[in-house]
Amino acid sequence: MPPHGDILMKMTPFRLTAVLALLVSPAISAAADYPEHPISMIVPFAAGGPTDVVARSLANEMGKVLKQTVVVENKTGAGGTLAAGYVASSKPDGYTIFLHHTGMATAPALYSKLRYDPLKSFEYIGEVVDVPMTLMARSDLPPNTFKEFVDYAKANGDKINLANAGPGAVSQLCGSLLQQAMGVKFTTVPFQGTGPAMTALMGKQVDVLCDQTTQTLPHIAAGDLKFYGVTTPERLKQLPDAPTLDEQGLKGFDVKVWHGLYAAKGTSPEAIGKLNEALKVALKAPAFVDRMEKLGAQIVSEDRQTPESLQKWLQAEVAKWGPVLKAENISVN
Structure with a gap:
């Protein structure tokens, strides 16, 4: 049997076009029909x-x-x-x-x-x-402002439980950078996601959480958690009166x-x-x-x-x- 290339070379232009169309049409059809489910x-x-x-x-x-x-x-x-x-x-x-x-x-x-x-x-x-992040605390944690929280953290150190969404999560990264910037060491408590971490914060099982605005803005509006500041250098459009951590002393702090x-x-x-x-x-x-x-x-x-x-x-x-x-x-x- 002659090679496929020889067969194609012997075809008339019309037959060659028809065969090539049959060869490529399934791929073209699949691309055109995507997505089918x-x-x-x-x-x-x-x-x-x-x-x-x-x-x-x-x-x-x-x-x-x-x-x-x-x-x-x-x-x-x-x-x-x-x-x-x-x-x-x-x-x-x-x-x-x-x-x-x-x-x-x-x-x-x-x-x-x-x-x-x-x-x-x-x-x-x-x-x-x-998504910018915010620093939140359980409703009954003694400090009411970030400045008060800094003093409280330096006095209590690892007695403070800092929640995060688990190893590698941005909340962990934010928490680590926060401790470094403040010069303190908290006790970290990992969860499988910020959803469970937020539930624990609401239930007063942990003290502090650095979390995204997608989850924290409703709580800030409701006032059922304490809010210490925004983690980006610019204030949020949704919270124009809320100071950033950068404004409150953590110069250059920027996590989003x-x-x-x-x-x-x-x-x-x-x-x-x-x-x-x-x-x-x-x-x-x-x-x-x-x-x-x-x-x-x-x-x-x-x-x-x-x-x-x-x-x-x-x-x-x-x-x-x-x-x-x-x-x-x-x-x-």
Whole structure:
């Protein structure tokens, strides 16, 4: 039997065009039809936590654009690395996407053994929102202001229980930097997500928590927790009268959470393109904009909503946080 190339060379232009169309049409059809069934959006933290809140609002709006349901699935554990490993090893067909925050960049420095490489195991869809953090305390903790809290912390030290969302979480990073800046050492209490950590704070089982505005603004408005300040240098639009920690003496203190959307490495450019377009439309949806506004989340500018921008940002964040974490001797294994 002659080689396939010889057969094609002997065909008339019309027959050659027809055969080539048959060969490539399945791929074209698959790209045109995507998505044909629901998409899973994996969230690496507990339901009810700040990243979960962003995910559910985003999934709802992206589903409208894609004309398919986007189902949020919470896969918790190990500071988000279990979920990241799950997505990295998933079928690269565009039906499993991943919303993660700053923890994507800190994982290489925190974990000596990862099932994935944050920079090489994923396709990039785009950045989503930035979320400032706030320093909160249980309602009956004696200090009423941050200045009073600093004095109280220096006098009580490790008697203060500082909650976080588990190893590698941004709340842990924020708490570690806070202790360093204040020159104190608290007793840290890890939870599986900031949702459970906030529940413990509300129940007065822990004393302090550094958490995202997506979860804390309702409590600040209700006054059922004590609020000591914002962790970004700029005041929040939603809390114009609330001073930042930088203003209150922790000069240069700046911690916020950024979120990106990913898919498994090898996901087709066509699927990534459709997902990116759905992301861009979702970020402009009035319901999403209103929801983020109320939560204190800041939607990223259009130039950051691209795969290329997210890739460059992640590379820069890995390079930024790696030396910081190593210098602080912060690691998980």
